[in-house]
Amino acid sequence: xxxxxxxxxxxxxxxxxxxxxxxxxxxxxxxxxFARQTGEDCAACHVGAFGPQLTPHGQRFKLEGYAExxxxxxxxxxxxxxxASYTHTSADLSEAPGPHDGTNNNFSMQEASLFLGGRLAExxxxxVQATYSDIDRxxxxxxVDVRYGKSTSLFGSEATVGLxxxxxxxxxxxxxxxxxxxxxxxxxxxxxxxAAAPLLAGALEHQVIGASAYGLWQxxxxxxxxxxxxxxxxxxxxxxxxxxxxxISGLAPYWRVAYNRDLHSQAFSVGLVGLTARLQPDREPxxxxxxxxxxxxxxxxxxxxxxxxxxVNASFIHEHQTLDAAYAADEAAAAGxxxxxxxxxxxxxxxxTWGLTVGLFDTRGSRDTTLYAPEADVGSRTGKPDTRGSVLxxxxxxxxxxxxWDSPWANVRLGLQYTAYSKFNGxxxxxxxxxxxxxxxxxxxxxxxxxx
Amino acid sequence: MIRAPLVPSASRALGHGFVAILLAAAxxxxxxxxxxxxxxxxxxNCAECHSVAKTxxxxxxxxLFGVVGRTAGTVAGYEYSEAMHRAGFVWDAERLDAxxxxxxxxxxxxxxxxxxxxxxxxxxxxxxxxxxxx
Numbered sequence: 193x194x195x196x197x198x199x200x201x202x203x204x205x206x207x208x209x210x211x212x213x214x215x216x217x218x219x220x221x222x223x224x225x226f227a228r229q230t231g232e233d234c235a236a237c238h239v240g241a242f243g244p245q246l247t248p249h250g251q252r253f254k255l256e257g258y259a260e261x262x263x264x265x266x267x268x269x270x271x272x273x274x275x276a277s278y279t280h281t282s283a284d285l286s287e288a289p290g291p292h293d294g295t296n297n298n299f300s301m302q303e304a305s306l307f308l309g310g311r312l313a314e315x316x317x318x319x320v321q322a323t324y325s326d327i328d329r330x331x332x333x334x335x336v337d338v339r340y341g342k343s344t345s346l347f348g349s350e351a352t353v354g355l356x357x358x359x360x361x362x363x364x365x366x367x368x369x370x371x372x373x374x375x376x377x378x379x380x381x382x383x384x385x386x387a388a389a390p391l392l393a394g395a396l397e398h399q400v401i402g403a404s405a406y407g408l409w410q411x412x413x414x415x416x417x418x419x420x421x422x423x424x425x426x427x428x429x430x431x432x433x434x435x436x437x438x439x440i441s442g443l444a445p446y447w448r449v450a451y452n453r454d455l456h457s458q459a460f461s462v463g464l465v466g467l468t469a470r471l472q473p474d475r476e477p478x479x480x481x482x483x484x485x486x487x488x489x490x491x492x493x494x495x496x497x498x499x500x501x502x503x504v505n506a507s508f509i510h511e512h513q514t515l516d517a518a519y520a521a522d523e524a525a526a527a528g529x530x531x532x533x534x535x536x537x538x539x540x541x542x543x544x545t546w547g548l549t550v551g552l553f554d555t556r557g558s559r560d561t562t563l564y565a566p567e568a569d570v571g572s573r574t575g576k577p578d579t580r581g582s583v584l585x586x587x588x589x590x591x592x593x594x595x596x597w598d599s600p601w602a603n604v605r606l607g608l609q610y611t612a613y614s615k616f617n618g619x620x621x622x623x624x625x626x627x628x629x630x631x632x633x634x635x636x637x638x639x640x641x642x643x644x
Numbered sequence: 645m646i647r648a649p650l651v652p653s654a655s656r657a658l659g660h661g662f663v664a665i666l667l668a669a670a671x672x673x674x675x676x677x678x679x680x681x682x683x684x685x686x687x688x689n690c691a692e693c694h695s696v697a698k699t700x701x702x703x704x705x706x707x708l709f710g711v712v713g714r715t716a717g718t719v720a721g722y723e724y725s726e727a728m729h730r731a732g733f734v735w736d737a738e739r740l741d742a743x744x745x746x747x748x749x750x751x752x753x754x755x756x757x758x759x760x761x762x763x764x765x766x767x768x769x770x771x772x773x774x775x776x777x778x
Binding site: 232236247249252260261263264343457496497595 | 684687688689691692693695697701702703704721722723757759
């Protein structure tokens, strides 16, 4: 998924900071090729019978390298996805979010993706996505997660250990708390985006390559350690990916620990995550901007007989920024900054078909009138990135269960999502210095999300 | 579910010998299995990996349609572990109960990733449910 031009402008301005919206979606889904490989239905691995929210069963499938199967002849591990949408904001944007879009009420074939998803060899599997964006009118390599996972015994207890390679910090995670797979699982790309989000919220997505080693011990204790480095400009260009984050100086370490329990009819987890990177905005040696993210997250799922499924996901990410490069380039009034983001969502799915989810988001950061300058729609009059609001989504997923029509070849989700902002980029009223109010950005998003 | 104790008047009428038989049967009566509850237990614990559809459908685990009374490791088209292939026993209620309680103890080395059902009542219920699926 590629960012809207407004976001790209701001990213350059801030020297590589991720300026994705506090709730910017990163679509992913239950791949029918996984279902064909395992003989299982989408609902086995995904809450609500559609991705990407994983059940404990889906977490284990991912942990073990997307490689488990029902032993049938190998299926072709290819899947497709199309998201078509309609976006309405309370007030028109001051300029169209894309060259082929209007300032409001946009219908869009938002994106079409092709996936290589499934088993490549014993214990080895892949989730590789290439996406055509109707907004940018171009195709690019999207999410990549290739992993090897194997069950074994460690210190006398069962364990699963693995190695993974991916291009988006957090995409390898098993829980739906980190931004890479967090709620909302799809959303508009044609609405306004808030001024700041932590590095873990997609600043490096698709522009890096990373490897990590992980293990789950006693089905409870999860640990992971890895590192990322930037792809070259030439390779990014070849893959259709914009060079927006700059270059990581050296390596960017990533770590994750979590305690997880699967009690069959319910499950919970609590964990910590960290990512640190020094980014050189223009890829030139010299001063850099340093970002140090640390996050706390927790999940709870009541699964029961799967007739009624309740889930709660929560995360808090604190980011410390030392923006030496931005300060030296007069793009920030001070080098030291902090940013805190809180996300909370709770969902109820009935019969793995009808879903209702409410999400809350709250971003707070230090004031800097240079870093967060006034600009129509996307800027800040107050020099603060603070953004708060809620998301309400209702959706219907008629297929994806055992015996569903055309299972396991196709699935679809129809949804209606409303995002309401009580504060945007530091203020409720005239937040951008051009008279726009936070609730002018309230967004109605209707979508048809298909997978085949 | 715990059944009500034997009625005292019945004890007197039937004599001590028969009462002894009934008392001996009490644990079984106390475990009176309920296939309806068993369907819920199956949905909560088994359905992601196993199908009970009449039309053969193997998932990551073999079809359990007709499992009660079947010889272990014999569902067509399913790739069993070597351990299950060699098991050779028939899935009767007693064997299923032991297996559902501690799968790895009954078939060491099998590939099923399930840590067991602790509740004896739930095991009895799900076995009753499986017994109906044939």
